[in-house]
């Protein structure tokens with residue numbers, strides 16, 4: 001898929017990996033539609049990425065009506081949608097039992113699953129329904145691409161990450177069946193599983209936690225750059241043979257048990 005003049009939705013597009021993705025897509029010539037909760041950042045991103053080629057809509061990815069309205073606003077403004085990148089997410093940490101052996105609140109677990117897993121599924125299914133009605137964009141019959149964001153925690157969750165790891169394991173699990181469901185329509189589905197990336201989500205954690213998280217990166221021995229995530233998104237779009245796959249982007253990191 002050549003990105004020039006195509007339209008891409010980026011959820012969580014106002015910060016971190018989503019923001020870097022929006023920049024990479026704009027540089028590749030795409031128009032971007034940002035779905036995020038952060039209106040203040042949204043206005044800034046529209047200025048930064050170019051008013052005529054960028055749209056921001058305040059959307060909670062869990063909300064069916066809000067997502068559908070934002071998809072409709074995107075097609076009304078820019079026409080057909082060819083790519084969606086699901087970056088909206090949260091990363092809370094809580095041990096299963098606290099120091100007094102009280103169980104973790106069920107609601108916290110449910111919120112993480114709802115935003116990271118159900119939210120990604122919600123956006124994917126509604127965008128896929130729109131893509132299905134569009135004409136193919138090339139001779140191979142390609143109609144679109146859905147990229148989800150998992151995490152290495154989906155494979156090796158750390159202490160306190162039961163909810164986060166479960167949400168990201170769910171993303172990895174749905175990648176292949178979603179690709180199989182959508183293959184007859186020429187819609188591909190891939191997932192990126194980042195390691196430790198230098199975004200506001202990670203930089204908000206205490207320095208000690210950041211050091212512990214990045215201690216096991218092999219090479220290059222540093223946090224991943226958000227633009228390295230953006231580059232992989234562009235590659236996934238350009239390389240039509242990449243489908244149904246989850247790619248780790250982690251400098252060879254394998255999280256140890258502690």
Ligand SMILES: NC(=O)c1ccc[n+]([C@@H]2O[C@H](COP(=O)([O-])OP(=O)(O)OC[C@H]3O[C@@H](n4cnc5c(N)ncnc54)[C@H](O)[C@@H]3O)[C@@H](O)[C@H]2O)c1
Nearest residue numbers: 012015016017036037060061088089151194196197199201
């Ligand atoms: N930073 C890392 O090291 C890292 C590693 C692995 C995976 N990830 C995943 O990458 C994705 C992006 O993370 P990031 O580091 O860029 O985080 P970030 O906090 O910088 O950005 C997340 C964005 O998502 C938005 N968002 C949160 N809940 C939302 C909702 N319900 N509806 C719409 N938007 C919502 C926020 O407003 C924010 O703009 C997340 O899914 C995260 O789990 C990040």
